[in-house]
Amino acid sequence: MRKLAQSDSDLLSPVAGGGLLDRRLFLKTGLVFGAATLLPSAAAASAQPIDAKPPWMLRPGAPFSNYGEPSPYENKTIRWIAANAKAPANGISWTPLHRLEGIITPSGLHFERHHNGVPQIEPARHRLLIHGLVRKPLFFSIDDLLRYPTVSRLCFIECGGNSNAGWHEQPMQAAAGYFHGLASCSEWSGVPLAVLLEEAGLEPGATWLIAEGADAIAMNVSIPVAKAMDDAILALYQNGERLRPENGYPVRLVLPGWEGVLNVKWLRRLHAAEAPVMARNETAKYTELLPSGKARQFTFVMDAKSLITHPSPGMSLNGAGLYQITGLAWSGGGKVSRVEVSADGGKTWAAAALQEPVLPQCFTRFRIPWRWSGAPAILKSRAFDETGRVQPERSALLAERGSQGYFHYNAIVSWAVAPDGTISHVYA
Ligand SMILES: Nc1nc2c(c(=O)[nH]1)N[C@H]1C(S)=C(S)[C@@H](COP(=O)(O)O)O[C@H]1N2
Numbered sequence: 001m002r003k004l005a006q007s008d009s010d011l012l013s014p015v016a017g018g019g020l021l022d023r024r025l026f027l028k029t030g031l032v033f034g035a036a037t038l039l040p041s042a043a044a045a046s047a048q049p050i051d052a053k054p055p056w057m058l059r060p061g062a063p064f065s066n067y068g069e070p071s072p073y074e075n076k077t078i079r080w081i082a083a084n085a086k087a088p089a090n091g092i093s094w095t096p097l098h099r100l101e102g103i104i105t106p107s108g109l110h111f112e113r114h115h116n117g118v119p120q121i122e123p124a125r126h127r128l129l130i131h132g133l134v135r136k137p138l139f140f141s142i143d144d145l146l147r148y149p150t151v152s153r154l155c156f157i158e159c160g161g162n163s164n165a166g167w168h169e170q171p172m173q174a175a176a177g178y179f180h181g182l183a184s185c186s187e188w189s190g191v192p193l194a195v196l197l198e199e200a201g202l203e204p205g206a207t208w209l210i211a212e213g214a215d216a217i218a219m220n221v222s223i224p225v226a227k228a229m230d231d232a233i234l235a236l237y238q239n240g241e242r243l244r245p246e247n248g249y250p251v252r253l254v255l256p257g258w259e260g261v262l263n264v265k266w267l268r269r270l271h272a273a274e275a276p277v278m279a280r281n282e283t284a285k286y287t288e289l290l291p292s293g294k295a296r297q298f299t300f301v302m303d304a305k306s307l308i309t310h311p312s313p314g315m316s317l318n319g320a321g322l323y324q325i326t327g328l329a330w331s332g333g334g335k336v337s338r339v340e341v342s343a344d345g346g347k348t349w350a351a352a353a354l355q356e357p358v359l360p361q362c363f364t365r366f367r368i369p370w371r372w373s374g375a376p377a378i379l380k381s382r383a384f385d386e387t388g389r390v391q392p393e394r395s396a397l398l399a400e401r402g403s404q405g406y407f408h409y410n411a412i413v414s415w416a417v418a419p420d421g422t423i424s425h426v427y428a
Pocket residue numbers: 110111112113114115116157158159160212213214215218219246247248259260261262263264265266
C-alpha cells in the first residue's frame with residue numbers, strides 16, 4: 001500500500017459539482033486500493049472467503065472447441081430483438097452496450113437492421129456489378145475481391161433511427177443498449193472502393209452511386225461519389241473473421257461515419273449515375289420534416305453523441321462511495337476531441353479521460369471517477385468532436401427539429417440516481 005502524497009490527495013477533491021473527481025485518479029492504482037477505502041466493490045470482495053479447492057481445480061477442464069462461445073454465466077449479454085409481428089424479417093436488434101467494455105463490439109453482438117431478413121448467400125454464386133456511367137462495366141466474384149490489396153478500418157456503424165425513443169414525450173425506461181444500441185463498432189477489412197471505381201473508370205457526369213443489396217427487398221440507396229472515392233470500403237472481414245451473415249456476408253459497403261442505411265449489406269450492384277435514385281430509405285425514411293416545413297434529406301454524417309454505459313438503468317449503486325463512470329462517445333465528423341460529464345444535472349461539467357485509441361469515426365471510451373454522496377444525482381455526458389460538433393441538450397434539439405422527430409436523435413442523455421442506488425432515464 002502506498003502513502004498518499006499531497007498531490008494525490010488533491011485528486012480526491014471534487015473538480016465539479018455532485019462529487020466528480022479528477023479524471024487522473026484511477027491512474028494512481030495505489031491510491032484507489034490503498035487510501036480510498038471508498039470503492040464498495042473492493043470492500044465487498046475482501047469480505048469473501050477464498051475457496052482453496054474450487055471444483056474446477058479438481059479435475060481436467062472441458063475439451064477443446066472448434067469455435068468459442070461466451071461463458072454460460074454471461075448469457076444475459078445478448079442482443080435484444082424487436083421484429084415486426086406481421087413481417088418478422090423486418091426489424092432490429094440492439095447491441096447490449098451497457099454490458100460491454102472497451103470500444104469493440106463482438107461480431108455476434110453487432111446490432112442488426114434488416115428490411116427483409118438475412119439472405120443465406122452462397123459466396124461462390126455471389127457477384128458484384130459496377131456499371132452505369134463507367135467506361136468499363138465490371139463483374140467481381142468474391143474470390144476476385146479477396147485478391148485485391150486489403151485495408152482495415154475501425155469504425156462505428158449507427159442506424160439513423162438509433163435512440164429514437166428520445167423523441168417520446170415520456171422518457172423510455174430500458175437498459176442503455178436497448179435504447180442507444182443501434183450503434184456498434186468493429187474492425188472492418190476489405191477493398192477500398194476507390195480502387196475498383198478507378199478500374200471501372202467513372203464518366204465525368206457520374207456523381208452518385210446507386211448501391212443495391214442481394215436481400216429479398218434488393219434494398220438500395222444513393223451514395224455521393226466523393227465519399228465512395230474518399231474512404232468507402234467493400235468489407236469482407238469483420239473483427240478479423242469473414243462477415244457474419246447478419247452484417248452483410250459475403251460483402252458489404254462500409255462508409256465510415258455515415259448513416260447506417262448507406263452501409264449496404266450483401267452488396268450486389270453499384271450503378272454510377274448523375275442523380276440520386278430517390279429510394280424509399282432516402283425519401284420516406286431517414287429524412288425529417290422540420291418545424292419550418294422544410295425537409296432534412298441526405299443528412300449523411302452522424303452527429304456527435306455520447307452516453308454513460310456504467311452506471312446506467314437496470315444497474316444499481318451499492319451505497320455512497322467512489323465509482324467509475326464510463327461510457328462511449330462517437331462522431332461521424334471525425335475524432336472525439338472531448339467528453340464532459342456532469343453529476344448535477346448539467347449545472348457543472350468536468351472533462352472525462354479519453355482512453356486510447358481515439359480514432360476518427362470510431363467509438364471512444366471515456367472514464368471519470370465520482371464520489372457519490374448518496375443524495376439524488378443526475379448524470380449526463382456530452383461529446384465534442386474535432387470539427388466543432390457538440391452534442392446538444394434535448395431542449396435545444398427539440399427547438400431545432402420540432403417534437404415530431406423519429407430519426408437522428410443525438411441529444412444528451414440523463415440518468416437519475418435515486419438515494420437507494422437505482423437508476424432511471426429522465427429528461428432533465
Ligand atoms: N441490403 C441491405 N442493406 C442494409 C439494410 C438492409 O435491410 N438490406 N439495412 C440498412 C440499415 S437501415 C442499417 S442501419 C445497416 C445495419 O447494419 P447491420 O445490420 O450490420 O448493423 O445496414 C443497412 N444496409
